[in-house]
Amino acid sequence: MRFFWRILAFSFVLIIIILLVNTLRLTSHQLADVPPAAPINVPDSAIQRFAGAVRIPTVSYTDYTLTDTTQFDKFLTYIRSSYPLIHQRLNPQAFNQYSLLYEWKGRNPALKPILLMGHYDVVPVIQGTQGMWKRPPFAGIIDDGYLYGRGTLDDKVGVMGLLEAVEYLLHTNFQPERTLLLAFGQDEETSGHGAQTIATALKKRGISLEYILDEGGAIKTEGVSGVNKPVALISIAEKGYLSLELTAIGKGGHSSMPPAQTSIGMVAEAVSKLEHNPFPARLDGGVDRLIDYLASEVSFGQRMIFANRWLFGPIIKKIVGETKSGNATMRTTTAPTIFRAGAKDNVLPIDAVATVNFRLLPGDTVEGVISRVKELIDNDSITVSILGKGNNPVPLSSTENFAFQTIHKTIRSIFPDVIVAPNVMLGATDSKFYAALTPSIYKFSPMPITEEQTAGVHGTNERIGVKDYKNAIWFYVTLIKNSQ
Numbered sequence: 001m002r003f004f005w006r007i008l009a010f011s012f013v014l015i016i017i018i019l020l021v022n023t024l025r026l027t028s029h030q031l032a033d034v035p036p037a038a039p040i041n042v043p044d045s046a047i048q049r050f051a052g053a054v055r056i057p058t059v060s061y062t063d064y065t066l067t068d069t070t071q072f073d074k075f076l077t078y079i080r081s082s083y084p085l086i087h088q089r090l091n092p093q094a095f096n097q098y099s100l101l102y103e104w105k106g107r108n109p110a111l112k113p114i115l116l117m118g119h120y121d122v123v124p125v126i127q128g129t130q131g132m133w134k135r136p137p138f139a140g141i142i143d144d145g146y147l148y149g150r151g152t153l154d155d156k157v158g159v160m161g162l163l164e165a166v167e168y169l170l171h172t173n174f175q176p177e178r179t180l181l182l183a184f185g186q187d188e189e190t191s192g193h194g195a196q197t198i199a200t201a202l203k204k205r206g207i208s209l210e211y212i213l214d215e216g217g218a219i220k221t222e223g224v225s226g227v228n229k230p231v232a233l234i235s236i237a238e239k240g241y242l243s244l245e246l247t248a249i250g251k252g253g254h255s256s257m258p259p260a261q262t263s264i265g266m267v268a269e270a271v272s273k274l275e276h277n278p279f280p281a282r283l284d285g286g287v288d289r290l291i292d293y294l295a296s297e298v299s300f301g302q303r304m305i306f307a308n309r310w311l312f313g314p315i316i317k318k319i320v321g322e323t324k325s326g327n328a329t330m331r332t333t334t335a336p337t338i339f340r341a342g343a344k345d346n347v348l349p350i351d352a353v354a355t356v357n358f359r360l361l362p363g364d365t366v367e368g369v370i371s372r373v374k375e376l377i378d379n380d381s382i383t384v385s386i387l388g389k390g391n392n393p394v395p396l397s398s399t400e401n402f403a404f405q406t407i408h409k410t411i412r413s414i415f416p417d418v419i420v421a422p423n424v425m426l427g428a429t430d431s432k433f434y435a436a437l438t439p440s441i442y443k444f445s446p447m448p449i450t451e452e453q454t455a456g457v458h459g460t461n462e463r464i465g466v467k468d469y470k471n472a473i474w475f476y477v478t479l480i481k482n483s484q
């Protein structure tokens with residue numbers, strides 16, 4: 001018996017030692033000694049130009065017949081007159097009439113081009129919420145240090161910020177070594193057809209890119225638990241997309257003599273099975289990279305947990321999974337979104353159809369999801385079909401290459417007090433359409449964003465700090481210089 005206790009005590013001590021060694025061995029992933037970026041003078045007219053762009057309601061609707069394309073014409077005329085040098089010297093080309101590609105040829109053809117991108121369409125203001133805006137959504141009003149309006153964060157800040165940065169560089173006679181491409185879509189919020197057309201054209205030209213930077217993660221000033229500094233999130237992953245229709249065909253008839261199970265009952269049972277059997281939570285779909293970067297920035301106790309995922313993996317999953325967004329970063333999500341069946345209260349419906357939307361975590365595939373769904377439903381009377389087009393997740397981009405290090409360095413040279421970390425983006429962007437051109441796709445919007453501002457994206461009171469916009473321009477200027 002004494003022997004048993006000895007073994008137990010020895011194992012315990014051994015585990016403690018392993019935990020401590022792993023914790024103490026952690027080193028910071030933050031680039032050290034990054035010199036501050038060379039300052040630039042962003043004139044106040046830049047924010048006026050941005051306000052002018054917000055005043056053009058370039059709203060895109062999923063039903064394209066509702067989209068007022070004359071606003072796109074206005075927007076293109078507006079940027080042409082606001083940024084004359086770019087339009088004289090960067091060979092603007094339109095695809096699908098309204099999506100734009102610019103090319104600034106670098107002096108060294110041996111270097112692969114970079115592509116900086118964004119979109120100038122915006123989502124509509126939700127009906128009935130107009131009056132809830134502190135300043136009207138398309139008035140472009142600047143008030144107490146903020147510019148209010150739809151698109152100030154998503155994503156006219158990207159388009160106008162990049163145009164402003166490149167116009168500035170042209171003014172200063174900067175000559176890029178590496179070719180710079182700019183791509184701006186007009187239908188990112190709906191179909192992304194513009195981006196797909198540009199990507200196909202670039203592919204035909206045989207272009208491969210060093211990296212892509214699109215809209216995405218921003219500098220979160222709050223809400224990253226355990227870290228008491230703002231965290232700049234560079235998204236290295238984007239989830240895949242799939243909607244499935246589950247259809248059951250019943251016999252119909254009078255509701256006075258129903259069968260044991262109706263088509264509605266069958267589909268309801270199938271949906272319930274899917275909800276009760278979520279896809280397994282995984283840390284290897286990108287969350288592990290985030291944890292790697294945050295681990296050295298948190299308290300000793302939390303660090304010990306992060307550093308010993310072999311033991312604490314389940315605890316981490318439990319904590320991360322407590323929020324809806326945390327849960328969605330760890331697994332392929334299952335969301336029943338439409339249910340259609342029946343027309344009259346005393347008539348049995350013939351068919352019942354449920355639509356279930358899945359967002360695929362890197363590592364999962366469209367085929368894999370379909371076969372798991374069929375297995376769970378386990379009912380040959382229900383047909384499972386793909387609605388529209390699904391897409392697999394784009395593989396994780398590296399955190400060890402020139403691109404990530406350049407973006408990381410640029411962030412820290414402008415925002416010295418932030419922690420940089422890679423993350424998984426939950427929304428979809430146009431950048432996935434360019435996946436054939438490079439394995440290095442990053443998504444980062446260079447501005448601090450509070451929880452309240454996050455709620456304004458696609459919501460109410462979208463607004464950006466005037467100073468934050470100026471810094472975003474500074475970021476793009478510096479990033480282009482650092483990418484040479």
Ligand SMILES: [Zn+2]
Nearest residue numbers: 154155188215
């Ligand atoms: Zn967007």
